[in-house]
Amino acid sequence: MKNILSLCLIALLIGCGSKPTSSPSADSDTASSKPRVALIMKSLANEFFSTMAKGAQQHQSEHADDYELVVNGIKDERDLSRQVALVEEMVASGVDAIVIAPADSKALVPALRRAKQAGIVVVNIDNQLDQDVLEMEEVSIPFVGPDNLAGAKKVGDYLAESLTGSSPQVAVLEGIRTSFNAQQRRKGFEAAMEEAGIPIIDSQSAEWEMSKANTIASSMLSEHPDIAAILCANDSMALGAIAAVKSAGRSGDVQIVGFDNITAIQNAIGEGKVLATADQHGDQLAVFGIEAALKEIHGEGAGNDIETPVDLVTAESLSKK
Known part of the structure; x- marks a missing residue:
C-alpha cells in the first residue's frame, strides 16, 4: 500500500509540471547577468x-x-x-x-x-x-x-558645383522643424548655397514624408518655374521630389539631392534622377x-x-x- 501511495505522489508531482530545479535557476542566472x-x-x-x-x-x-x-x-x-x-x-x-x-x-x-x-x-x-x-x-x-550640418553642407557643396547657367535658383524640402537634425540639415544646405551665391527661393517642411514632399514640390515647381534644384532633408522626401519633377515634365532639368542613402535613392543616383545624398551609415x-x-x-x-x-x-x- 505504501508503494502505491508513493507512486501516486510522484505521478501527481509530474502532472503539476515540476521540472529539475537546476534548469530554471541556471536560466534565471544567465538572463539576469x-x-x-x-x-x-x-x-x-x-x-x-x-x-x-x-x-x-x-x-x-x-x-x-x-x-x-x-x-x-x-x-x-x-x-x-x-x-x-x-x-x-x-x-x-x-x-x-x-x-x-x-x-x-x-x-x-x-x-x-x-x-x-x-x-x-x-x-x-x-x-x-x-x-x-x-x-x-x-x-x-x-x-x-x-554632424548633420556638415553632412548636408557636403551634399549642398556638391550640388552647387554642378549647377550651371546664370543665377540658378533652388528650393528646400525640410524635415519636421522641431527636430534638431532637420534644423541642422537645413542650415547645412543654407550654408552651402550662401557660400556659392545661390539663392534659396522657397523652403518648406514636408515633415520627412514622401507624399507630402510630392505635393509641396509640385507646388514649388508651379510657382517657381525657374527652380534648378531641390535640396531634400531626407531621401523619402527626395523620392517625392522625383515624382513631382517627372509630373512637371522636368526630369533631367531639375537636380535633386537627399540625405540618408536608402536603397531607392542609390538606384535613382545610378539612373541620373538624383545627384547625391549623404550616408550616415544607418x-x-x-x-x-x-x-x-x-x-x-x-x-x-x-x-x-x-x-x-x-x-x-x-x-x-x-x-x-
Whole structure:
C-alpha cells in the first residue's frame, strides 16, 4: 500500500509540471547577468530606420552572450505621444538601457529624464535632443550620431558645383522643424548655397514624408518655374521630389539631392534622377549607440557625445563599390 501511495505522489508531482530545479535557476542566472537594451526609433516604414533595426539585431545576434535587445518603433514620425509611451513601457519593463532616435528634440526629454531617474542608461542617437530643454530638465544625455550640418553642407557643396547657367535658383524640402537634425540639415544646405551665391527661393517642411514632399514640390515647381534644384532633408522626401519633377515634365532639368542613402535613392543616383545624398551609415548608427550604452552600464563610459561618420554619396562613389 505504501508503494502505491508513493507512486501516486510522484505521478501527481509530474502532472503539476515540476521540472529539475537546476534548469530554471541556471536560466534565471544567465538572463539576469545580461543587460537588456531597448532600441526606440522613429517610423519603421522609413527604410532608414528598418535598416537601423536590422543592423542592431545583427549586432545582438553576434553578441548574444553580452546583451538582450528589444526593438521598438512608431508608425508615424509625428506620433510623439506613442514614442513617449514606448519610453514609459520600457522603463516599466525594467530594461537596463534605452537607445533612442527621438521623433522630436524637445518633447521626449521629460520622459527620458524619468527613465534616467529610474536608474536606466539613456543614449540619444540620430536626432539630437535640445540642449536648452536638457538643461531646463537638469539631465545629461549623450548624443551618438553624425554632424548633420556638415553632412548636408557636403551634399549642398556638391550640388552647387554642378549647377550651371546664370543665377540658378533652388528650393528646400525640410524635415519636421522641431527636430534638431532637420534644423541642422537645413542650415547645412543654407550654408552651402550662401557660400556659392545661390539663392534659396522657397523652403518648406514636408515633415520627412514622401507624399507630402510630392505635393509641396509640385507646388514649388508651379510657382517657381525657374527652380534648378531641390535640396531634400531626407531621401523619402527626395523620392517625392522625383515624382513631382517627372509630373512637371522636368526630369533631367531639375537636380535633386537627399540625405540618408536608402536603397531607392542609390538606384535613382545610378539612373541620373538624383545627384547625391549623404550616408550616415544607418545600419551601424544604432550599433554605435548600443555599444556606448553597454559601456555606460559596465561603468566604462564617460557620458560624452560621440560623433559618427557621415559621407557624401554620388554616382562616382557608388561605382567604386
